[in-house]
Amino acid sequence: MTRCVPAELSRPESTDQLIAAIRAQPRSYEVLVNNAGFGINGEFAQTDAGAEVDLLNVQLTAALKLTKAVLPAMIAKGSGRIVNVGSVYCYAPVPFQAVYSACKAFLLSFSAAIRNELSGSGVTVTVFCPGITQTEFRTRAGIVEKNKTSGMTAEPPARIAYRGTMRGKAVVIPGMTNRIFVLLAKLLPNSS
Secondary structure, three states: OOOOOOOOOOOHHHHHHHHHHHHHOOOOOOEEEEOOOOOOOOOOOOOOHHHHHHHHHHHHHHHHHHHHHHHHHHHHHOOEEEEEEOOHHHHOOOOOOHHHHHHHHHHHHHHHHHHHHOOOOOEEEEEEOOOOEOOOHHHHOOOOOOOOOOOEOOHHHHHHHHHHHHOOOOEEOOOHHHHHHHHHHHHOOOOO
């Protein structure tokens, strides 16, 4: 049975209400997908701090709280899958999307740390790191696109994420272009 519980994850109290709703009807959760998010494009000195705090709440606070809400039961039953949707930006600081890329770097590190803690528990943590995907994300973030058909459509990366998660992979990066981006980001020094 599927039950929908709407929540405005940019508001921590709404995330807390979602968790209370989850706990009010105890269930056995097999998979948690932390996929909520949005981006903000622009120079950090000029972007709206309130919107960036909302971004932190959606990308990080909600993912952390939801993971903590379902993880103990997964550990107790000895199985479960957690998927944190990152980005190829996990691997590189991205000018004009500084807060977004920093959030994704957090998710990569957080996921690796709890994956290590869960070793042998039957619970796995996967970070899914797509690149440009043909959704409304870039438009909503205020990114002017020269080519609206660049990147992958949403369905193939979703299938790749599912397969990698079910296999218990630590990191899933769909597509050769995205894997090359990540390889280069790891090899090339930051401009610091």
